[in-house]
Amino acid sequence: MSTRQSASSGDAPSALHQTGPTPGETHAKYASKAAVLSGMFWGLGQLFNRQYLKGILLMLCEALGLYYLINQLPRALWGLYTLGETPSQMQKVGKLYKMVAGDHSIHLIISSLITLVVLFVFIWMYILVVKDAFAVGRLRERGDTPNRFLQSLEYVKENKFAYLFLALPTAAVLFFTIMPIIFMILLAFTNYSAPEHIPPAKLVDWVGLQNFKDLLQLGSWSDTFYGVLTWTIIWAILATVTCYFGGILVALLVQQAGIRFKTMWRTIFIIPYAIPQMLSFLIMRNMFNGEFGPINQYLSYFGLGKLPWLSDPFWAKVTVLMVNMWVGIPVTMVLVIGILTTIPKDMYEAADVDGATAWHKFRSITMPMILYSTAPILIGQFAGNINNFNVIFLMTNGNPPNGEYQYAGSTDLLVTWLYKLTLDNNKFNMAAAIGIIIFIIVASLSIWSYRRTRSFREEDLIQ
Amino acid sequence: MSVGKKKNSKLRLTFSYLLLIIIAISVFYPTIWILMSSIRPGTSIYSETLIPKNPTFEHYISLFTSDQYQYGRWYLNTLKIATFNMIFGVILVVMTAYALSRFRFYGRKNLMSGMLVLGMFPGFMSMIAIYILLMQLNLLDTHMALILVYSAGAPLGAFVVKGFFDTIPKSLEESARIDGASHWTVFRKIMLPLSKPMITYVGLTTFAGAWGDFIFARLVLRTKEKWTLAIGLWDMVNNASTNFTMFAAGAVLIAIPIALLYLFLQRFLVEGLTAGASKG
Numbered sequence: 131m132s133t134r135q136s137a138s139s140g141d142a143p144s145a146l147h148q149t150g151p152t153p154g155e156t157h158a159k160y161a162s163k164a165a166v167l168s169g170m171f172w173g174l175g176q177l178f179n180r181q182y183l184k185g186i187l188l189m190l191c192e193a194l195g196l197y198y199l200i201n202q203l204p205r206a207l208w209g210l211y212t213l214g215e216t217p218s219q220m221q222k223v224g225k226l227y228k229m230v231a232g233d234h235s236i237h238l239i240i241s242s243l244i245t246l247v248v249l250f251v252f253i254w255m256y257i258l259v260v261k262d263a264f265a266v267g268r269l270r271e272r273g274d275t276p277n278r279f280l281q282s283l284e285y286v287k288e289n290k291f292a293y294l295f296l297a298l299p300t301a302a303v304l305f306f307t308i309m310p311i312i313f314m315i316l317l318a319f320t321n322y323s324a325p326e327h328i329p330p331a332k333l334v335d336w337v338g339l340q341n342f343k344d345l346l347q348l349g350s351w352s353d354t355f356y357g358v359l360t361w362t363i364i365w366a367i368l369a370t371v372t373c374y375f376g377g378i379l380v381a382l383l384v385q386q387a388g389i390r391f392k393t394m395w396r397t398i399f400i401i402p403y404a405i406p407q408m409l410s411f412l413i414m415r416n417m418f419n420g421e422f423g424p425i426n427q428y429l430s431y432f433g434l435g436k437l438p439w440l441s442d443p444f445w446a447k448v449t450v451l452m453v454n455m456w457v458g459i460p461v462t463m464v465l466v467i468g469i470l471t472t473i474p475k476d477m478y479e480a481a482d483v484d485g486a487t488a489w490h491k492f493r494s495i496t497m498p499m500i501l502y503s504t505a506p507i508l509i510g511q512f513a514g515n516i517n518n519f520n521v522i523f524l525m526t527n528g529n530p531p532n533g534e535y536q537y538a539g540s541t542d543l544l545v546t547w548l549y550k551l552t553l554d555n556n557k558f559n560m561a562a563a564i565g566i567i568i569f570i571i572v573a574s575l576s577i578w579s580y581r582r583t584r585s586f587r588e589e590d591l592i593q
Numbered sequence: 594m595s596v597g598k599k600k601n602s603k604l605r606l607t608f609s610y611l612l613l614i615i616i617a618i619s620v621f622y623p624t625i626w627i628l629m630s631s632i633r634p635g636t637s638i639y640s641e642t643l644i645p646k647n648p649t650f651e652h653y654i655s656l657f658t659s660d661q662y663q664y665g666r667w668y669l670n671t672l673k674i675a676t677f678n679m680i681f682g683v684i685l686v687v688m689t690a691y692a693l694s695r696f697r698f699y700g701r702k703n704l705m706s707g708m709l710v711l712g713m714f715p716g717f718m719s720m721i722a723i724y725i726l727l728m729q730l731n732l733l734d735t736h737m738a739l740i741l742v743y744s745a746g747a748p749l750g751a752f753v754v755k756g757f758f759d760t761i762p763k764s765l766e767e768s769a770r771i772d773g774a775s776h777w778t779v780f781r782k783i784m785l786p787l788s789k790p791m792i793t794y795v796g797l798t799t800f801a802g803a804w805g806d807f808i809f810a811r812l813v814l815r816t817k818e819k820w821t822l823a824i825g826l827w828d829m830v831n832n833a834s835t836n837f838t839m840f841a842a843g844a845v846l847i848a849i850p851i852a853l854l855y856l857f858l859q860r861f862l863v864e865g866l867t868a869g870a871s872k873g
Contacts, residue, residue, distance in 0.1 A: 236725060237725065237729070240722065240725050240726060240729070241729075287775065287776070287777070288775065288776065290698075291692070291696065291776040291777075292692040292693075292695075292696035292698045292701075293692075293698065295688045295689070295691060295692040296688070296689060296692045296693075296704075298685065298688065299685045299688055299689045299748035299751075300748075302685065302744070302745035302748065303708075303711070303745065303746075303748055303749065305726075305745070306719075306723060306726075306741070306742055306745035306746060307711055307719060307745070307746060307749065308711065309722065309726075310718075310719030310720075310721075310722030310723050310726070311711065311714050311718060311719050311722075313719070313721075313722035314718045314719060314721065314722060317721075380616060383609050383612055383613055383616075384613070386605075386609060388602065388605075388606050389606070389609060389610075389613075395613055395617070397856060397859065398617050398620060398621070399616065399617075399620060400855070400856065400859060400862075401620055401621075401624065401852065401856075402620060403855065403862075404851065404852040404854075404855030404856055405624070405848045405851070405852055406801060406804050406805040406847060406848065406851055407805050408804075408805040408806075408807060408823055408826075408827075409805075409826070409844045409847060409848055410623070412826065412827065412830055412840070412844070413623050413626075413627050413841075413844060414623060415830075416638050416830065416837060417623060417626065419638055422637065422638040422639035423638060424626060424640075424643070427639070456619070456620075456623075461866065464862070464863050464866050465866055467863075468863060468866070513713065517715050517716070519715075519716070519717075519808070520805075523808075524827075544715075545715050545717075548715060548717070548718070549717060549808070552717070552720070552721060553812070558721060561718075562718070565714065565715050565718035568714075568715050568718075569713055569714050569715070569718075572713040573710060573713045576709065576713055577706075577709070577710075
């Protein structure tokens with residue numbers, strides 16, 4: 131009875147005729163009627179389509195959703211707009227002064243955000259429900275019977291499996307990553323900072339782009355910002371390059387012809403990777419201790435002077451770079467060894483026939499192959515190094531102190547500065563602004579590169 | 594690499610071995626030093642010789658007996674958090690990666706770009722919000738909070754696993770589908786067994802990750818009995834009453850099992866890292 135059947139069984143000579151009246155036309159408007167009904171209240175259209183269980187469940191869902199939103203939405207919008215109107219304060223109640231709880235701006239933002247997330251999900255569901263009613267209506271217009279409830283479940287399992295699998299992870303990410311990030315982005319446009327604007331005693335206000343202006347232009351802040359930014363970029367470049375080429379060098383050393391016990395060497399060099407990073411850094415910090423550390427002890431043993439490994443701005447930078455190499459080289463080494471084994475031998479044989487020297491072969495075969503396979507990793511590592519919190523925090527904690535900086539030391543990266551601003555100094559607004567700037571740097575870099583990686587462009591090529 | 598002249602290659606090999614030995618020493622030195630420090634009497638960093646004159650195991654014993662440190666308890670706490678984190682993390686990561694790798698659905702590319710973008714925000718930008726959220730859920734100072742937050746962040750790292758799934762031929766599942774297998778059966782009976790190396794890799798890294806994180810743990814866990822090893826050890830070397838040899842003993846007891854696990858599962862590690870590399 132379906133349209134398709136009647137069209138194919140009919141003897142219409144040309145396709146044009148199929149646009150004429152078909153059996154479907156006779157019970158037209160199921161689709162739009164169902165859609166309008168569902169638009170009025172979820173489930174009505176489904177009931178109209180004789181999907182009773184589904185309809186009732188949807189009606190319950192909307193009732194719950196509406197109940198929540200009617201109760202919460204007005205306060206959420208008011209909260210986001212005003213950020214609260216009365217701070218907590220002492221008030222005279224009867225004869226005594228009592229603390230009366232006022233509006234807590236920060237809690238207001240969070241609960242408003244949760245409400246908005248619910249609203250977003252609600253609207254999205256709305257669209258889905260109306261679409262579903264319309265589609266099932268269409269089905270009925272064609273004379274098919276709509277799915278029963280169990281059939282619907284089966285349909286979802288077979289055809290929407292990906293959504294089923296993604297539902298839980300998405301919900302987790304929505305609540306514990308996306309919402310917090312939106313919250314912090316909002317903070318960057320407020321004046322939430324000590325000592326003037328810390329709830330509940332005080333309220334927080336929107337200040338527009340003021341924080342960014344201060345960061346980029348106001349002397350005390352901008353000096354620190356540009357200083358820390360410069361070191362962050364220098365650090366990221368040096369840390370990436372040293373680990374990358376160090377790793378390639380070690381891999382080539384181990385894999386070259388004639389070296390024996392390759393597995394043993396490889397296992398030894400993986401050891402730093404196997405020790406929890408945090409421990410390595412804490413151990414190294416003590417090793418490089420200026421007064422009692424063994425490194426300086428050896429230096430004086432050989433008659434050399436002690437070096438201020440962690441207490442001099444320049445040497446502290448050198449030290450963190452060296453320690454970072456110790457921790458970072460093994461990863462690149464493992465990667466490069468993997469790539470080296472995949473380079474076809476005949477390439478080298480052909481080069482030998484042409485009389486290429488070892489250096490030629492390295493420059494024209496080995497290096498391009500390594501670069502080609504690891505370019506995305508290289509950029510990923512660069513981005514990771516901009517955000518490399520552990521090395522700096524655990525090795526130097528940003529020290530030695532720098533008198534010209536606001537709340538930052540000589541080796542502080544943007545991230546560690548952000549950390550100090552939030553947890554030690556309660557300058558949440560500035561921290562959030564810095565976070566956004568870090569994001570912009572890392573994101574522009576990464577998007578540019580990821581768009582070029584093979585996994586994004588050619589993923590469907592492997593069958 | 595080259596089959597150069599004999600004399601030349603001998604020089605090259607000698608030089609290479611020399612370099613390899615130097616690197617090996619610099620790899621080994623910190624580990625040996627911390628091992629030796631852990632059996633040195635006294636509490637200070639300084640020692641005249643690398644190998645202590647009268648070695649002692651008192652630090653290991655007092656780790657578990659001293660009132661000031663509750664090392665045994667921290668160890669159990671960490672083990673618990675790491676294990677749960679590993680289980681939930683792996684489940685979420687594998688589900689995400691599988692859906693992204695095997696299905697073509699509306700919004701897939703956007704979802705992937707979104708995941709990449711989210712991964713680029715500095716981690717603790719969201720810490721304050723999560724802190725307040727946990728406070729409102731009444732989860733502060735609980736291990737549940739750590740497990741929840743760690744695992745919830747795991748799906749963003751699904752790309753490595755997706756890259757691995759991408760390399761499994763589609764024909765394998767297509768033939769199973771033709772034979773009438775449901776998606777769930779394909780996933781459980783074909784894909785999961787094939788991805789054992791990858792799952793081991795992800796499990797290992799998430800497990801080890803929970804041992805190392807202390808920034809967030811320090812924010813959430815306030816009472817000493819709830820602490821993890823990372824916070825405890827950090828406290829040992831950051832306190833005014835620094836007890837370095839005790840820290841060394843504590844570090845050795847963490848590093849040895851984790852390092853053994855890594856070396857023992859080295860094959861999976863190499864596979865995981867390389868899969869992640871070639872597919873970005």
